[in-house]
Amino acid sequence: DIQMTQSPSSLSASIGDRVTITCQASQDIRNYLNWYQQKPGKGPKLLIYDASNSETGVPSRFSGSGSGTDFTFTISSLQPEDIATYYCQQFANLPYTFGQGTKLEIK
């Protein structure tokens, strides 16, 4: 299985801050990576697919980049409603695998 390693596992930031989360794959996955946002008690929500494409309706402050084994997810200006846990997920090989998550909190 492809292992996905996210960092940090938790992050505290202030409103308006630029926030960056990284995800590293254990092998080359090209751009076959998605990012999801999960709020407490809810199912995850797709934000970014194919490493850098925004899902319809997702605010422009969310973006993704990277290819191969190293990927980055960025929130350009943190808003209160962005408090959630964020997951990366690879679809290069089955079984699909997720990172362990990054819990984002307000400082």
Next chain:
Amino acid sequence: QVQLQESGPGLVKPSETLSLTCTVSGGSISAYHWSWIRQPPGKGLEYMGYIYYNGRTNYNPSLKSRVTISLDTSRNRFSLKLSSVTAADTAVYYCARLYCSGSTCYFDYWGQGTLVTVSS
């Protein structure tokens, strides 16, 4: 707008079979891949498997031969069965639509999730 809703028992005894159903509304199940994903309390997400509308399945090898996903097109729903459960199978279970087109795949619609506890 496609919506998914999980249903089934919230408590299952060890060694028994966990059974859940996902009802799809706002769209036909006779297209796309339909998946189950679970999340143990306080932990990350684990892909369990999918079923394509033509009946083709894929299962996570970590679940070995314990998992079965089936489709009921007449009721626009799909189901999960997980046999020989243990406490390690306690989790929130999500159903999700897996959209695949060309070289891309992503889970674009998710249910709210249902907590299943394995305990005697």
